[in-house]
Amino acid sequence: MFLGRKKELNALNTLFESGKFEFAVVYGRRRVGKTMLLNEFCEGRKAIFFMGIEASVSENLSQLSQTVLEYSGGPNSTFDSFEKVFAYIDTLCQNERLVFVIDEYPYLAKADPSIPSLLQKHIDYAWKKSKLMLVLCGSSMSFMENQVLGYKSPLYGRKTSQLKIQPFDFFESRALCADFTPEQQAILYGALWGVPEYYTHINSKKDLNENLIDIFFRPGGRLFEEPLNLLKQEMRTPATYNAVITAIAQGASRLNEIATKVGLETSAASNVLSSLMELGIVRREIPATEKSSRKTIYVISDTMYRFWFTFVWHYQTNINRGVGDLVYKKFVEDKIGEYMGHVFEEICLQYLYTEKGLAVLPFLPENMGRWWGNNPRKKREEEIDILGFADNQQLFCECKWTNKLVDIDVMNELFGRAELLGGGEKHFIFFSKSGFTKKFIQLVSEMPNVKLITFRDMCV
Template sequence: MFIGREKELATLNGLYNSDKFEFAVIYGRRRVGKTALISHFIQDKKAIYFMGVESNERQNLENFSQAIMEYASGIMPGTSFVSFQAAIEYVFKLCENERLVLVIDEYPYVAKASKSMASTLQMLIDKNKDNSKMMLILCGSSMSYMEDNVLAYKAPLYGRRTAQMKILPFDFEDSCKYFNGFSAEDMALIYGIVGGTPQYLLQMNDSISVEDNIKNVFLNPASAIFEEPENLLKQEVREPAVYNAIITAVATGSSRMSEIATKIGETTSVCSQYMKNLINLGLIRKETPYGEKESRKSIYAIADNMFRFWYRFIPDNNSIISRGATELAYKRIAPNLSDYMGRIFEEICMQYLWKLLLDGEAPVEFSNLGRWWGTDPQERIQTEIDIMGDQDKSTALFGECKWINENVDVKVLEKLKKRSRLFRYENVHLFLFAKKGFTQGCIEEAGKMGNVSLVTYDQIYGYFK
């Protein structure tokens, strides 16, 4: 079952239909669905698919030769090309008169084993591109390698690509398409627990409860995900222990660089370099108050929900989990789930607002959305706004998100109204998002104000479905 990726498929098909030489670079974190996307794209097309392995040049060349032989007739079985240059030249020859897709998946493995691979590709592309019908796809999971050695200005292949795609985890809307058995509330929890990475979503079972999914997948040392965060770090970085400590610090409440550095016992300058790499990997994001540029108020948050959940709850309970005390571990996690879901709900609400905008139904045509935090000059206290976005200097929206089991009352609306006045916008629209609903007083006040949208989670879920 293939889900989502409509934009990426449309882009790839557009390149394919040009019938001239095209070169697409596809990259993204492991487990995000790159190979599934490529496999779906080439399933009805003439294609040579080769996946690199973490081995030497000879092994990769033999595998590449085998992939070519499986496609082409007239080559003796067991034949291996003498070099990657000879193999790729042969494929270019095949592409003189027919449209053919050549996929080199896990390209970093191949390029690391064959040091001349990039310059060989550069030379052969320059030589053949004007008369070739080849569509070349290079795909890789090592984000840093793809960005530094394929996409970067100094890379041999720079300027040859005709498209590039960074494949990201699914948003909430596409994640919902994986399941039919979860209730609306359970689906929010599942998204909060594993995010939108396809391989992690596939570990979830919609025929059992969320509680049982957590026990089976996160509190079970034999599960595929139990050691996934640490294993992924080992594959991507040289000093996983330091990165591990940084992510743990962020997951447990340290959000400013100085706090994180103190927690892990490193200087802020050292810590910032590690943080930069984690941001490039899509595991950490840097947040600045909406409307402000680089600021001392910048904070860091875990960008991937599965990592956020794992680092928030698993390390602290590792000892009892390893001893099989699953029930005890879950009892420690369960009381904190509602608080944990607060930020997840904010993300879902932002995605809802973006969908409203793209569907032409947003009351404010904002250009961006974000959180804001800072000082209330009148009360001289720190305050924050969950969601903020502006259309221009006079028009903006403000939102408050409440993942609580009670109906949201009028005090929350009044507080949001007051906070919106910290900014000088003439036209303001307020959004109040609630897990359950709103009190009668809140509904009546919103009606009187006329510039308020009250939205329940069920409404959001229904709009996405």
């Protein structure tokens, strides 16, 4: 069943309805639903949909020839070159709208390095004046960004649109696991990161713990080796990248900490981190109030990787020996609440950008994100889960994923941290998984600049 992706479909539909030549580059991590999106877009339209394969030039040429001729009703034969295939497509798109999709384009381009130049030639001399809508799609993030969108590519400057397909956010992902409670849906998001294909392996007849065990903690589990396999497809030396991700998962966040823990020079660690950021696995963060900073930290943005390197990586031997369920019960189950702390912060930030969340905001911030800095009075570093600001207004948010009701001590702590950001009109939002004490609710009822939002409120 096709769910979501309304914005992406609307963007593709707009390109199609222009009636003129369009060249869209669609890319994103594996399993994120790119092919399903393009299939949905092509439904009911005149389209040639070809998927590149990791095989020889001749095999790719044969399959592309067959796909093109099946569309056109041409003779049951094959073209003897890609040039002739593209020249034939020239004749098909002069008078009628035609969508030509090359899915997994990196496989085709790697099989025959002349493909980018051939496409450039036909775009410049035939397709620009035609009714063709060309779509190149790929899962190799580095290839698509460097070899298709990069300025050294023959195709540089010719795209009319690019779509980077992201995993679903928490609120979109809920439809993929509708049989579970909102709290369980949040934990699934924290483990599966809104990647649609991963959700197809959930068994709604089993509870949350049984599903996590089946997916991550069994030798045949869908995600038992997924991060390792994905890194092998993207990197020549995956072991180094595994070590860097492990270091971050274990708490190292600054470049020198990561380099020391892994045993790399800082320049080498920086290069590894840059590659992981290109893949969307890791992101660089600086305090929300700063443009650049020596306070830069690195976090694992892909929560499937974060979950895996936190809970699965060190127990692979025991899982392979068939005791993954015991591993989960002894080392994982009781720690998921702590793990969900950072995930809940991300969910709260996502909420503030939803229609309901925007209605709650006291003003529209220029930027929202985490903040951290020194507290000179207490001589320690302080953190603010979400900080937003615009002109003279500031928004401070605290996010609590706990089974306890949040009490006024949390408010007083955040009020104290807010003073570190100087003057201005200050607003506060407190998010809580379990709710708030009556004392807190009563006190806040007399404070117009403070709002309380429960996880239940967010999910209604």
